[in-house]
Amino acid sequence: MTGPASSSGVSHLLLLGAASLAIGAGPSTAHSAPEGGHPAEVERHAALLPFVDMHAHIEIDDPVRAVQAALRAMPGENAVRIVLLPPPFTESDRGRYDAELLLPAIAGHADRLVAFGGGGTLNPMIHEAVRTGDAGPAVQRRFRERAEQLLRQGVAGFGELAAEHFPGATPYQSAPPDHPLFLLLADIAAEHRVPIVLHMEAIARVMPLPAGMGSSPGKSEAAANVDAFERLLAHNPRSRIIWAHAGWDGTGERTPALCRRLLQAHPNLSMDVKVDPAKPGRNPPLGPGPDPSLSPEWLALFRDFPDRFVVGTDQHYPEPASGTQRWEAITALLNRLPPELQRKMGMENAARLLSREDPHR
Ligand SMILES: [Zn+2]
Ligand SMILES: [Zn+2]
Numbered sequence: 001m002t003g004p005a006s007s008s009g010v011s012h013l014l015l016l017g018a019a020s021l022a023i024g025a026g027p028s029t030a031h032s033a034p035e036g037g038h039p040a041e042v043e044r045h046a047a048l049l050p051f052v053d054m055h056a057h058i059e060i061d062d063p064v065r066a067v068q069a070a071l072r073a074m075p076g077e078n079a080v081r082i083v084l085l086p087p088p089f090t091e092s093d094r095g096r097y098d099a100e101l102l103l104p105a106i107a108g109h110a111d112r113l114v115a116f117g118g119g120g121t122l123n124p125m126i127h128e129a130v131r132t133g134d135a136g137p138a139v140q141r142r143f144r145e146r147a148e149q150l151l152r153q154g155v156a157g158f159g160e161l162a163a164e165h166f167p168g169a170t171p172y173q174s175a176p177p178d179h180p181l182f183l184l185l186a187d188i189a190a191e192h193r194v195p196i197v198l199h200m201e202a203i204a205r206v207m208p209l210p211a212g213m214g215s216s217p218g219k220s221e222a223a224a225n226v227d228a229f230e231r232l233l234a235h236n237p238r239s240r241i242i243w244a245h246a247g248w249d250g251t252g253e254r255t256p257a258l259c260r261r262l263l264q265a266h267p268n269l270s271m272d273v274k275v276d277p278a279k280p281g282r283n284p285p286l287g288p289g290p291d292p293s294l295s296p297e298w299l300a301l302f303r304d305f306p307d308r309f310v311v312g313t314d315q316h317y318p319e320p321a322s323g324t325q326r327w328e329a330i331t332a333l334l335n336r337l338p339p340e341l342q343r344k345m346g347m348e349n350a351a352r353l354l355s356r357e358d359p360h361r
Contacts, residue, residue, distance in 0.1 A: 046078035047331040049339065051346030053082045054353070055160070055197060055244060055272045055312030057169075060097050063105035069318035071109060077327050081112055081350070086119030087170050088162035088199055091128055096120045099155050114354065116197060117155035118185075121146055123162055126181045127173055135180040143181050147188045156354055158189055159197030159242075164225055166201060166210065166250050174222060178231040186232060186239035193356040195240040197272070197312075202226055202254040210250070226258070233266040240353060244312055246271035247298065247333075252282040256297040263305045270353060272312025273345070275329035286333050294336045302341055310350045 058066035070082055084106065089096040098120030106113040125143050129135045147158065162170075163177040175182070177200060189196050203225050233241060246259060262269055275286050285298035302309055311334065313327045334342050 044076060044325070044328055045331055045335065046076055047334045047342070047346060048078070049334070049342045049346055050078050050080045051311050051331075051334060051342075052350035052354075053077075053079050053313050053315065053327065053330075054242065054310045054350050055274070056082050056084055056315045056317065057087055058084055058102070058105070058317050060095060060101060063101055066317045067105045067109070067113065071112065073317065073319060073327070074112065077331060079327070080347075081114060083114045083116055083157070083354075085116040085159045085197060088123040088160045088165055088173060089120045089170055090173060091124040093124075093170060096124070099150050099153050103154055114156045115154070116157040116159040117150040117153070118147065118158040119160045121150075122158065122181075122185065123160070123173075126161065126175050126179060129181055130175045130179060140180065140184055143184060144188060147185060148192075151192050151194065155194070157194045157197065158185060159195075160244065161185070161196060161198050163198060163200040163229070164203060164222065165199050172209075174219075176223070176228045177225055178228040178235070182232055183235045186236045186241070189240070190236045190238040195242050195270070195353045197242045197244050199244045200225060200229060201250045202258060203251055204253050204258070207251070226253075226262075230262065230265065233262070233269055237268055240268050240270065242270045242272055242310070242312075242353065244272050245274040245314065246309065247283070247285040248274040248276055248280070248314075249282040249284075255283050256295075256301045260301055260304070263301075263308050270308050270310060270349065272310050273330065273333065274312050274314045274326065275333055276314070276326055277324040277329045286329060286336075292332060294333065299337070302337065302345065306341055306344045307349055307352075309345045310353065311346060 056070065058070065060066070067084075070084070074080070074082065084102055086098050086102065099115055099117030102115040102117070106115055122143065125139070125146065129139055150158070161182070162173045163175050163182070165173040177198070185196060201222075203222050206221050206224050209220055209222050229243075233239075243262075246254070249255075259271065263271075273285065275284060280286075280288070285295045286292040287295070311330050313330045315326045319325050334346055337345065
């Protein structure tokens, strides 16, 4: 520890015992710097064990500065690797970017930063195909060409794609997860042994669109998508699909019970875990407050599927100037897990998903 432990820090240590501390590779307690915009009394807790963040984003007004901000933040988080993804953009989004912007920005930092691609190009192609109803051979050929171009450029996975996305950094988007282009992407990803990161609010039965979905004119209902998601998962068992944002549920239907059923049925499914301290949503794995408790239902799920969860903070860099950062919520969660789970969810599962080796061979 490089700083004195606060009272809540002490309780973390007591909770986890000394054994897990001995394994850590130099976790630090980073005190918020005034220039970071955090109140001086707030202590920010690094993960006790090093971890890989499989899901983060940069602000693109100055990509190099954003990447520097991520690199500077990593020791304070005890993050050893961060996967940066373009968000799931729509075609008309003026901020749209893809790997062509990310890859040069992370050049020289391949040991610590990884880029996924497709959020700025493949995702708009999917949603355009939904809009026009054309997913014919010419559209599929262009889609495959772009996906393979991204891989040649050096992305290590596809993302962030959206099947059902409520407005946030990007507008409302909806596409059936078993759309022909999603199925094609599963095939391409399987051929090249890279994972796909998919954002999909869970909708078991058709439901009225929640208020505030203003960017979907004429649309009043959200279509059910869980069955179609299962068809995507079953389409190519060699594809590896990371269902983004376990623990951050906008509909109330992404319960631990649903996650459990899908993990049981589909060995090629993984999930990245997100906790948003500002907008926890439904079914969060961490309770509120400065010393939050871990949901027993989520813990049971992590224990029963220890190889299927990774960390996906959805942190943006540079860090937003105010409030608790998303990475802080995830390190709080990790630090409440048994050391074996911290290791698997923090490191080992991510290493497997980022490896191009084919376990079936
Ligand atoms: Zn997302
Ligand atoms: Zn994201």
